[in-house]
Amino acid sequence: MAKTVTTEYGSWNTQSGTGVDTVTEAVATALGEFAGDYDLDALTAAYETAINEALADTGMTLNGSEFYGPYPRGDVDIRAIVEGVDFWEIARQHERGAIAYTADVGASNAKWIVADPEMRALLHGEVTDLGDGKIRITSDGYEILSGLDESADGLIDDGQIWFEGDGYPLAVS
Template sequence: MITTVYGTWNRIESLSLSVEQSVADYLGDFVDDYDFAAVVGDYRAAINGALPDSVVLSGDEFIGPYDAADRDFDGWPVDEDGRLDLKAIVDGVDLDEIANRHDKTI
């Protein structure tokens, strides 16, 4: 299967260039209260789990099948252009719940 880039992380959060930056911004002044690497790792895993099987978040890029015949996105949210709505999928992942699992102050 030939793959292509569907978009980079800044399609999800326009002011952030990476998942790590988004997590750091989310935790803000309390970043040291969390196991940062664990939060980032679990967030990435949750995002990948929420994506269709043929699409992955690799680094800061979403990669999926190039050929339309290899895309089975029925039932997945799409944007106004009919493309997979990556933002809607990522927005469905609960970063707060993930961060709370790795709160070192509890």
């Protein structure tokens, strides 16, 4: 089995074009005086996930405040990729006062619902993997998942989200 060698491609500060050291700082800076109107932890996690999804075709990842990718280094315009992620659409989904739901569905279910190509196409970022098996579902995502076929994983019914016949309670957040 061939091993892939990785190397650093630079830090968030040097590659993102935001002028700050971390994704968390970039989020807070973009929101400015309105930062308190948003769930910053969930928004930051969703933004990082979206950036990593945008980087996926390059073989690169954002890990903390550093970009890593295959060696030898390719010619990748990281700044353009970061700028191509619609931060404000992600922010809209994490605005406080907007109804959202959370559930502890286990790590494998959380990863599946945000990474499965069919679910990603259906949900358009309306579900966020918060880590540790927890997910956040926007009100639009709730509507979409409530309309799934009864046998489908991810179905929301009776205040629960269902995976492989097991229901996980939803909490309003």
